[in-house]
Amino acid sequence: MSDTTIVRTATTSAPIHEVLAERWSPRSFDPSVEIPDEKITAALEAARWSASASNTQPWRFIVARRGTTEHATIVDNLMGFNQVWASSAQVLIVNLAAATTDDGAPLRWAQYDLGQAVANLTVQAHHDGLHVHQMGGIEVDGLRRAFDIGPQLEPTSVTALGVLGTPEALTSDVLREREVAPRSRLALDDLVLLNA
Ligand SMILES: Cc1cc2nc3c(=O)[nH]c(=O)nc-3n(C[C@H](O)[C@H](O)[C@H](O)COP(=O)(O)O)c2cc1C
Structure with missing residues (x-):
């Protein structure tokens, strides 16, 4: 466990699982460290076994390792x-929602289910000593063209998966500041509207 991880552990009003407390989204990954394929597979398995509406499993993934043209x-x-x-990041994963059935009927919970699957992937990855940073800032049309993604699938986000690097390795002042900025959350009382 690095100092960076300790400093960024969530402050909670009741104890929570250490993986959840210590998970955070870094922007510095150490590209010199190899990730065993088994850990990448384990993260994908965690996503695969997520819950979904009517077990529709509306998640698809494009997985690319650093050094491949797909990663670039x-x-x-x-x-x-x-x-x-x-x-x-050692691995970049395009997260796709299968938003309609083969017949074109909308799957109302597709993105909700995809998010849960990525959350499961994240928890497994952190449990395995990796870090994850999700991104919604993606060029959807560019990804569609590059990977020949049809209309039934919606590129929704990209997950960066890798080994934590140091804040100093980041090349811009803004990014270095964000890497060590305090983590914040709304108070639990602001989120729980009713707790009868
Ligand atoms: C759906 C989604 C989209 C996100 N998009 C971006 C993004 O485009 N760029 C980025 O740097 N972080 C992005 N993030 C990371 C969030 O900013 C981050 O999770 C949030 O600030 C909380 O920080 P923490 O994950 O370290 O607790 C995204 C996270 C999620 C879940």
Whole structure:
């Protein structure tokens, strides 16, 4: 466990599982460290076994390891600052929602279910000593073209998965400041509207 992780542990009003308390979204990944394929597979398995409405499993993933043309293509289709930091992540995953059935009927909970699957992936990855940073700042049309994604699938987000790097490794002042900025959340009382 690095100092960075300890400092960024969530402050909670009751104890929560340490993986959940210590999970956070870094922008500095150490590209020099290899991730065993087994850990990537475990993260994807965690997503696979997520709950979904009527067990429709409306999640699909495009997985690209650093050094492949596919990884570079995903980086090219990130927005703004995401392009700057995410290239050092060992793995980039395009998260796709299967938003309709084969007959074209809408699957109302597809994005909700995809989000849950990515959350499961995140928890497994952190349990395995990795870090995850999700991105909504993506070029949807560019990803569609690059990976020949049809209308039934919606590129929704990209997950950066990797080994935590140091804040100093980030190349911009803004990113370094964000990396060590205090984490904040709304108070529990603001979220729980009724607790009878
Ligand atoms: C759906 C989604 C989209 C996000 N998009 C971006 C993004 O485009 N760029 C970025 O740097 N962080 C992005 N984030 C990360 C959030 O900013 C981050 O989770 C939030 O600030 C809370 O910080 P924490 O994950 O360290 O607790 C996204 C997170 C989620 C869940």
